[in-house]
Amino acid sequence: MNNKRIIIAIDGHSSCGKSTFAKAIAARLGYIFIDTGAMYRAVTLYALENGAIESCIANEQKIEAMLDDININFRFNPERGASDIYVNGDMVEGKIRTIEVSNCVSAVSSIGAVRRKLVAMQQAMGRDGGVVMDGRDIGTVVFPDAELKIYMTADAMVRAERRYKELTAKGDNVSLEEIYENVVSRDHADMTRAISPLRKAEDAIVLDNSHMSVEEQMEWFDREYQRVVGC
Ligand code: DC
Numbered sequence: 001m002n003n004k005r006i007i008i009a010i011d012g013h014s015s016c017g018k019s020t021f022a023k024a025i026a027a028r029l030g031y032i033f034i035d036t037g038a039m040y041r042a043v044t045l046y047a048l049e050n051g052a053i054e055s056c057i058a059n060e061q062k063i064e065a066m067l068d069d070i071n072i073n074f075r076f077n078p079e080r081g082a083s084d085i086y087v088n089g090d091m092v093e094g095k096i097r098t099i100e101v102s103n104c105v106s107a108v109s110s111i112g113a114v115r116r117k118l119v120a121m122q123q124a125m126g127r128d129g130g131v132v133m134d135g136r137d138i139g140t141v142v143f144p145d146a147e148l149k150i151y152m153t154a155d156a157m158v159r160a161e162r163r164y165k166e167l168t169a170k171g172d173n174v175s176l177e178e179i180y181e182n183v184v185s186r187d188h189a190d191m192t193r194a195i196s197p198l199r200k201a202e203d204a205i206v207l208d209n210s211h212m213s214v215e216e217q218m219e220w221f222d223r224e225y226q227r228v229v230g231c
Pocket residue numbers: 014015036037038040041105106109134135136137138186190
């Protein structure tokens with residue numbers, strides 16, 4: 001494949017396999033993969049554990065005041081073939097994926113000060129290219145000049161079923177209805193928030209993977225990548 005190390009921005013709805021897809025692309029190209037949703041989840045976890053969120057109502061002032069105390073970084077985990085996220089030195093990869101964090105993350109990710117801090121970190125991490133970054137505002141706000149922008153989506157029930165399988169396989173006691181409601185309410189929150197709402201960048205290409213296998217998605221990607229970098 002081509003030697004030019006570009007920025008690949010992947011945005012889209014929650015639970016549509018963005019991270020799996022982004023991770024596979026990064027491995028294929030030898031790029032760094034950055035899961036920006038994990039960063040919003042990490043801030044949410046810290047706020048939950050430090051009394052800044054009650055019944056999913058985020059105390060904006062408290063969260064803003066604690067931002068400087070939240071040190072987020074990623075470390076590559078060769079066993080997973082991906083990076084684990086750390087908050088103040090603690091590996092929180094498992095803790096950030098619970099339904100409790102999922103239910104509260106929209107409230108935290110709509111806070112301007114949180115977005116400013118995380119966007120600045122993301123821009124620094126991707127500055128030199130060779131990066132696949134997934135999120136909601138990567139192609140629109142974080143890297144509006146990214147060479148390849150992909151907007152991913154899938155049917156909401158298909159997404160809920162995938163997430164349900166993942167969580168129950170880990171032993172989480174959740175219902176499909178609860179997950180479906182979370183998927184739909186996060187779509188709504190992500191697309192209607194005042195700051196950096198989820199939207200397709202004009203120059204993004206759409207990937208609806210409702211009925212596609214991971215292999216089919218990779219074939220689709222190879223074609224699009226070659227079109228952009230012109231191998
Ligand atoms: O990708 P995810 O579902 O793990 O993301 C968790 C939440 O973080 C999602 O509901 C919206 C928010 N998010 C965001 O606002 N901006 C991003 N770049 C990434 C995630």
